[in-house]
């Protein structure tokens with residue numbers, strides 16, 4: 356099985372056809388009436404070494420909707436507190452023969468290491484500031500539903516790009532489907548050379564004005580060892596997304612959790628052009644699609660066919 360079908364570690368491992376197959380599968384899961392016990396007798400283990408609300412809840416619900424058995428472990432409160440290493444934790448969990456391990460970890464490359472220690476399919480639910488591929492897929496799904504297309508869409512990604520795995524995955528994913536990204540933020544929060552991912556970069560907040568979508572990033576204070584901005588108040592004044600900075604018709608996205616009053620104005624986050632709740636909702640069907648796609652060992656062509664014709668199970 357090719358690496359891109361065996362695990363989901365990075366958007367860089369995917370091709371456009373993989374993304375299109377996953378988005379089509381996610382669309383097919385919108386239909387609640389088509390019950391899909393595609394993962395019955397399968398098991399999904401969620402192993403989270405970092406905080407999570409949306410990602411963990413949606414992976415759990417997605418696995419259960421597909422009739423999988425699930426077990427979710429947060430590092431705090433597990434044997435990690437007693438000094439167990441990531442490798443020993445994976446070897447231990449692998450003894451239960453899970454079909455999928457979903458892992459979130461603060462270190463770059465952790466998910467790829469996990470994949471080298473287990474026979475399970477591995478999904479990267481965020482490895483440090485590196486990648487968060489299922490977030491990028493659900494973001495594409497949300498944009499396509501809102502605008503009816505992805506090709507040619509321009510997304511301005513604003514804020515703490517330096518520490519953002521969401522930005523790195525999203526830029527790659529947008530590039531795969533013919534959309535484009537401009538990264539916008541203070542120079543201290545824009546990693547040098549990030550243009551190599553195939554995006555534009557600007558340190559002028561005015562650069563958001565001609566985008567179709569303004570995608571706001573959280574200030575990832577947990578990853579900051581230095582002071583990257585003079586103060587949060589000053590950051591909010593210069594870079595915060597307010598009603599005045601959003602032109603009519605522009606869409607607004609945020610991966611959550613939002614820090615209202617810092618990167619995004621408290622009121623604009625709830626305006627009609629804000630897709631934040633749609634993103635959360637998309638997380639469920641997109642993660643169902645990812646889990647089903649990894650576990651199913653049919654060929655891509657067979658899968659595309661089966662997703663095109665929803666399976667009714669009484």
Ligand code: NCD
Pocket residue numbers: 409410481487490520521572573575610611612
């Ligand atoms: C993001 C994450 O954890 O990478 N959140 C999420 O998964 N929805 C973004 C963030 O924490 O700012």
